Every structure is written in structure tokens, then in C-alpha cells.
Amino acid sequence: MCRNIxxxxxxxxxxxxxxxxxxxxxxxxKLSGFNTPSRANKAAFDAAVEAVFxxxxxxxxxxxxxxxxxxxxxxxxxxxxxxxxRFGTKAPA
Numbered sequence: 663m664c665r666n667i668x669x670x671x672x673x674x675x676x677x678x679x680x681x682x683x684x685x686x687x688x689x690x691x692k693l694s695g696f697n698t699p700s701r702a703n704k705a706a707f708d709a710a711v712e713a714v715f716x717x718x719x720x721x722x723x724x725x726x727x728x729x730x731x732x733x734x735x736x737x738x739x740x741x742x743x744x745x746x747x748r749f750g751t752k753a754p755a
Contacts, residue, residue, distance in 0.1 A: 677722060679715075691748050
């Protein structure tokens, strides 16, 4: 899976449309192999991004959980600690 696509479900505050659209763009880039499509492929690429965005948006709003919402700052700190351990760098406080 593309490492730039982050989990967006069950956060407080909820994921924004911009975050969902960014994840959709990364997903379509990964599938297509294009960072920026050619003019000939732009319409298909943009349509795919929109379709993935709509599916992701619908998914995030339809999912249910009993778990309490996660805190973005706490999750970011955990990710920094994992990266520090993985890559041998010191985690910032």
C-alpha cells in the first residue's frame, strides 16, 4: 500500500474533504503509475480521482465504530516513534 495514504477513519476532528481527496489522488497515482498524466489521459485520471474520492467519502461516513475517536497528535507521535526505531534516528519530543 502507498505509504502516503493515511488512515482517515475515527479521528476527532473528522477527516476533511481535502484529506480524502489527497488520499484519492495518491491512490490513483499509485494505480496508474502517473504522477501527472498526459493531456490524453488527464480526463480519465481526473475522473478516477473523483470516483475514488466519492467512494472514500461515502465509506468514511457510512462506517460505524464503538471505539473512541483517535487523537491526531497522539497518532502522529506514535508514528514518529516507530520511524525513529525503524530508521535509527532520535524521535523528537
